[in-house]
Amino acid sequence: MGNKRKVCIIGMGYIGLPTAALLANRGYQVHGVDVNQHVIDTINRGEIHIVEPELDTFVHSAVKSGSLTANIDPAEADIFMIAVPTPFHTNKLNKTTNSPIPNVDYVIDATKKIAPYIRKGNLVLLESTSPVGTTDRIVEVLEREGVSTNGIYIAHSPERVLPGHIMRELIENDRVVGGINVESTKKAAEFYRDFVEGEVFETNAKTAEMAKLTENSFRDINIAFANELSILCDDEDIDVGELITLANRHPRVNILSPGCGVGGHCISVDPWFIVDRSNGKAKLIEQARRVNDYKATWVVEKIKSSILSFEKERKRRPKIACMGLAFKPDIDDLRESPALHIAQELSKEFDVVAVEPNIEICDPLKIVSLEEGVNADISIYLVAHKEFNDKLVTQYDLVFCGLMKI
Numbered sequence: 001m002g003n004k005r006k007v008c009i010i011g012m013g014y015i016g017l018p019t020a021a022l023l024a025n026r027g028y029q030v031h032g033v034d035v036n037q038h039v040i041d042t043i044n045r046g047e048i049h050i051v052e053p054e055l056d057t058f059v060h061s062a063v064k065s066g067s068l069t070a071n072i073d074p075a076e077a078d079i080f081m082i083a084v085p086t087p088f089h090t091n092k093l094n095k096t097t098n099s100p101i102p103n104v105d106y107v108i109d110a111t112k113k114i115a116p117y118i119r120k121g122n123l124v125l126l127e128s129t130s131p132v133g134t135t136d137r138i139v140e141v142l143e144r145e146g147v148s149t150n151g152i153y154i155a156h157s158p159e160r161v162l163p164g165h166i167m168r169e170l171i172e173n174d175r176v177v178g179g180i181n182v183e184s185t186k187k188a189a190e191f192y193r194d195f196v197e198g199e200v201f202e203t204n205a206k207t208a209e210m211a212k213l214t215e216n217s218f219r220d221i222n223i224a225f226a227n228e229l230s231i232l233c234d235d236e237d238i239d240v241g242e243l244i245t246l247a248n249r250h251p252r253v254n255i256l257s258p259g260c261g262v263g264g265h266c267i268s269v270d271p272w273f274i275v276d277r278s279n280g281k282a283k284l285i286e287q288a289r290r291v292n293d294y295k296a297t298w299v300v301e302k303i304k305s306s307i308l309s310f311e312k313e314r315k316r317r318p319k320i321a322c323m324g325l326a327f328k329p330d331i332d333d334l335r336e337s338p339a340l341h342i343a344q345e346l347s348k349e350f351d352v353v354a355v356e357p358n359i360e361i362c363d364p365l366k367i368v369s370l371e372e373g374v375n376a377d378i379s380i381y382l383v384a385h386k387e388f389n390d391k392l393v394t395q396y397d398l399v400f401c402g403l404m405k406i
């Protein structure tokens with residue numbers, strides 16, 4: 001154990017824990033840090049608190065061999081890695097753009113936490129998706145905490161892994177690495193090249209920060225285009241599925257699928273980090289965010305008008321089933337989920353149950369069996385879970401456009 005390089009990772013979530021477990025199995029001595037005692041106890045038992053294929057095997061063997069431990073407090077290390085959440089503030093809006101304000105408090109707190117343990121020659125890595133300028137703020141915070149950053153290497157390397165494939169993608173994906181200076185970039189890139197099989201691209205900190213935000217904004221804008229088409233087609237009584245299939249026969253057109261909105265803690269959050277700093281100049285990125293958020297509102301209104309028609313025709317209140325609550329198919333993640341939002345909005349006024357094959361409890365919504373959902377008066381397919389496939393006519397029936405069986 002003596003000659004192993006030591007890594008201290010702050011934040012033992014979907015990013016921090018898989019990275020910790022991978023490094024611990026690759027010859028590093030890893031010390032994981034979290035504010036949540038339950039998380040720490042679970043890891044120290046060699047178990048996991050999140051759902052991710054193969055992660056349990058990695059954590060179990062790392063803990064058993066003694067190369068992974070977890071604690072509330074950080075420890076001295078050669079490399080510090082920050083992998084804490086970067087959401088936005090829920091109760092504040094940017095006055096210029098009327099948009100959510102990024103919350104980097106967790107990053108600042110993690111930086112303060114590691115400050116007493118940092119020594120000359122250490123490498124500090126920010127992996128959290130961050131607004132441009134956050135890596136520079138780490139330098140400021142460390143200096144304020146009395147750490148001279150001269151001789152300390154500080155860099156950002158955004159994580160791009162896809163949940164469900166994290167253990168493979170941590171190794172195979174290309175990485176962008178940007179330091180606060182050239183030496184920091186080189187040191188950080190050298191570290192990632194030790195375990196990453198993809199290419200490691202060197203740049204500066206601001207470009208690395210912007211690269212991740214750009215990737216997610218690109219996705220958001222392209223989905224917004226599909227969502228806007230679905231709304232326009234509904235007015236014109238055009239089948240948006242057919243339309244997109246036909247348009248995509250053009251050799252240079254590739255329109256994505258519309259859905260009931262955009263969710264998750266990445267694509268529906270990160271573009272706001274660009275908008276917040278743009279002084280109103282990120283018009284397209286902002287508009288795409290608003291189009292995707294509006295799609296969920298539009299879906300609610302469409303469903304309400306169908307419910308009214310049902311009530312008028314049948315002279316009774318319908319039983320409504322929302323099919324799928326997660327933010328995308330075949331996962332259990334409800335963060336920023338438009339499907340969950342739609343179900344919650346409808347349940348304020350109507351008798352609503354939900355079918356979510358990946359989740360057992362979602363209070364106060366009642367989760368029912370697939371059969372019960374299918375047999376409701378109105379079944380609204382919000383998420384293309386594989387369990388719903390044979391209930392649907394085409395992929396696009398699902399997209400709300402949403403197939404409603406009445």
Ligand SMILES: NC(=O)c1ccc[n+]([C@@H]2O[C@H](COP(=O)([O-])OP(=O)(O)OC[C@H]3O[C@@H](n4cnc5c(N)ncnc54)[C@H](O)[C@@H]3O)[C@@H](O)[C@H]2O)c1
Pocket residue numbers: 010011012013014015016033034035036039083084085086106109110113127128129130159160161162163265266
């Ligand atoms: N999950 C993904 O698929 C994914 C992909 C790419 C990038 N990211 C980014 O990675 C970052 C982390 O995301 P995640 O999904 O791992 O989050 P997560 O919520 O799963 O885990 C974060 C962990 O950090 C802990 N924590 C919070 N504040 C802390 C502090 N001050 N000190 C110590 N621990 C603290 C929390 O208790 C939690 O266990 C975010 O910026 C996210 O946007 C996530």
